[in-house]
Amino acid sequence: MTQFQHEVTEEQNKTRVDKLLAAINPERSRSQIQGWISKGHVHVNEAVVKANYKCQAGEVLTWSIPEVEELDIQAEDIPLEIIYEDPDLLVINKPKGMVVHPSAGHQTGTLVNALLHHCKDLSGINSVERPGIVHRIDKDTSGLLVVAKNDHTHVKLSEQLATKEVKRKYEAIVHGEIGHESGIIDAPIGRDPKDRQKMGIVDSGKPAVTHFKVIKHFPDYTHVECQLETGRTHQIRVHMRYIGFPLVGDPKYGQRKTLDADGQALHAKALGFTHPRTNEWMEFEVEAPKVFQEVLEKIKNMY
Numbered sequence: 001m002t003q004f005q006h007e008v009t010e011e012q013n014k015t016r017v018d019k020l021l022a023a024i025n026p027e028r029s030r031s032q033i034q035g036w037i038s039k040g041h042v043h044v045n046e047a048v049v050k051a052n053y054k055c056q057a058g059e060v061l062t063w064s065i066p067e068v069e070e071l072d073i074q075a076e077d078i079p080l081e082i083i084y085e086d087p088d089l090l091v092i093n094k095p096k097g098m099v100v101h102p103s104a105g106h107q108t109g110t111l112v113n114a115l116l117h118h119c120k121d122l123s124g125i126n127s128v129e130r131p132g133i134v135h136r137i138d139k140d141t142s143g144l145l146v147v148a149k150n151d152h153t154h155v156k157l158s159e160q161l162a163t164k165e166v167k168r169k170y171e172a173i174v175h176g177e178i179g180h181e182s183g184i185i186d187a188p189i190g191r192d193p194k195d196r197q198k199m200g201i202v203d204s205g206k207p208a209v210t211h212f213k214v215i216k217h218f219p220d221y222t223h224v225e226c227q228l229e230t231g232r233t234h235q236i237r238v239h240m241r242y243i244g245f246p247l248v249g250d251p252k253y254g255q256r257k258t259l260d261a262d263g264q265a266l267h268a269k270a271l272g273f274t275h276p277r278t279n280e281w282m283e284f285e286v287e288a289p290k291v292f293q294e295v296l297e298k299i300k301n302m303y
Helices: 017-024 030-038 111-118 151-162 235-242 290-301
Strands: 002-007 042-044 060-065 082-085 089-094 142-148 167-175 182-186 189-192 195-201 209-217 221-228 266-274 281-285
Touching (some): 189 235, 221 290
Parallel strands (some): 142 266
Antiparallel strands (some): 167 221, 167 266, 182 209
16 A cells, blocks of 8 residues: 655644545545545544544644556557656646546547556556546646656645645636626535536535636626636636626536637646645646637627
C-alpha cells in the first residue's frame, strides 16, 4: 500500500475526517474513502478513527491506499498539446470534444488513452480508469489541466485544490447582458433531484463559489472571465444559469435557441499552482480555440 500524510490546517479545523479526505482526494468517490476508513487504513496522530471523527488543527492525518489494479486501458497515439512537462507532471491544453477519462460510452479516444501512449508512468492513486488525473474539465470545455506522473505529485496537487491554492480561470460567453462588472456566486451544487443527469443548486449540495468579471458587454450577450474557488461538477455552467445568464451553446443547461458553439462556450484559460517538488509557483495561460473565437466574432458583428 502507498501511504500519505496531511497536517490539518486551521481552515480545516473541526472538519469530519471523511469530508477532509474527500477534499484532498477529489477524484475518489465517497464510498472509496469510507472503505479506507472502515478497513482501518486511516489514522489521526497514529490512532484509527471513524468517519465522523472531527479533525483538529495541527493533527497529522495518515491514510493508506491499496495498490491499483493493472491497467486495462488501451494506449492510443493521439496528438496532445503539451504546454509543460517535467519528471513529475504535465500541463495539457485539452481540445474541445475530448473526454478526460474512459467511462461507459467513452472507452477510447480519451485524454487518458493519449497519456498512456505518451507517458511510461502516471500516478496510480486514482481508479484504474483515471491514472494521473488530478482534476477534470468537461468534454466540450477546452483548456488547461495538470496531470500527475507520480503519487507524491498527485497528493500534493490534490491538497492544493482542497485548500483553494490552485488558480483556475475560465472565459465564457453567456446569454444576456450582465448589468455590472463583477460578482460572486455562492450557491451549493448537488445532483438535480428532478434530473439525475444534471447538477443543480440544492440546499444539501456541496459548497460552491465562483467569482466572475465582465470582459466585454454586448446587448444580448456577455463575454466573462470566471475564477473557481471550488471545483464542483459543471460549476460554472450551473452557476451562470442560476443567476440568469446561461452559457452559449450549452446543451444541458443553456437556452434552446442559442448560437452554435459546438457545445458550451467555455474555456479553461489559466492555471496556476505550486510545483510539488520545487515549491516554485507556476502559471500557464492559453488562448481560447478557434470555435470560441468565431462565436465571439459573430456576436461582435451583430452590433
